[in-house]
Amino acid sequence: MSAADWTAVVPVKQLSTAKSRLRGAVxxxxxxELVLAMLRDTVTAIGACEQVADVMVxxxxxxxxxxxxxxxxxxxxxxxxxxxxxxxxxxxTVAGLSxxxxxxxxxxxxxxxxxxxxxxxxxxxxRHFVADEAGSGTVLLAAAPGIPLAPHFGVGSAAAHAASGxxxxxxxWPGLRQDVDTAADLRAVLxxxxxxxxxxxLRDVGLTADCDASRMTAGRPR
Numbered sequence: 001m002s003a004a005d006w007t008a009v010v011p012v013k014q015l016s017t018a019k020s021r022l023r024g025a026v027x028x029x030x031x032x033e034l035v036l037a038m039l040r041d042t043v044t045a046i047g048a049c050e051q052v053a054d055v056m057v058x059x060x061x062x063x064x065x066x067x068x069x070x071x072x073x074x075x076x077x078x079x080x081x082x083x084x085x086x087x088x089x090x091x092x093t094v095a096g097l098s099x100x101x102x103x104x105x106x107x108x109x110x111x112x113x114x115x116x117x118x119x120x121x122x123x124x125x126x127r128h129f130v131a132d133e134a135g136s137g138t139v140l141l142a143a144a145p146g147i148p149l150a151p152h153f154g155v156g157s158a159a160a161h162a163a164s165g166x167x168x169x170x171x172x173w174p175g176l177r178q179d180v181d182t183a184a185d186l187r188a189v190l191x192x193x194x195x196x197x198x199x200x201x202l203r204d205v206g207l208t209a210d211c212d213a214s215r216m217t218a219g220r221p222r
Contacts, residue, residue, distance in 0.1 A: 011086035025183040041195025048113040110175035110192035127166035
């Protein structure tokens with residue numbers, strides 16, 4: 001699909017409970033700031049992707065709502081029932097089955113707009129997914145018009161999505177595949193080059209003297 005008609009959906013839980021495995025990567029007092037910085041960079045990159053017409057964030061967190069609204073994303077309330085329920089609500093109920101839809105995790109601070117665009121262009125009829133760098137998780141699930149999203153995020157989600165009939169997209173896309181669950185993942189992001197918000201925070205807490213935050217060279221800012 002080549003037109004700029006994709007709806008991208010990002011579910012976000014309460015910041016106070018988000019990314020528990022990442023705790024300790026920065027001082028506990030800055031943990032929520034780190035989670036929000038990564039989300040800001042993720043949504044900024046999604047919004048700059050030429051194939052994306054609408055960015056939707058599903059959340060009940062007021063801080064997330066304010067930050068995402070400022071970035072120009074559409075925010076809808078979390079219906080409850082967990083991550084997969086939030087994805088189905090945003091993609092199938094709010095956006096609707098008539099549109100091509102993609103859900104992404106909110107912890108992709110090294111995502112480049114052209115990587116996301118390439119993945120969406122590679123997604124044909126049916127359902128497709130992109131596995132994370134480790135190969136066991138999922139960072140993106142896409143559904144063509146008329147096809148329910150049917151997400152299976154959680155432990156072993158890549159295998160679960162494949163078993164459900166979704167096709168794996170094989171592109172390299174290092175920024176798209178590198179989600180951040182642990183301190184080791186965060187170090188990998190520093191090598192790839194995080195976005196502006198994550199870069200500034202990591203510089204502020206002394207984890208890096210410099211990082212490449214020039215992620216907007218591909219795709220158009222919105």
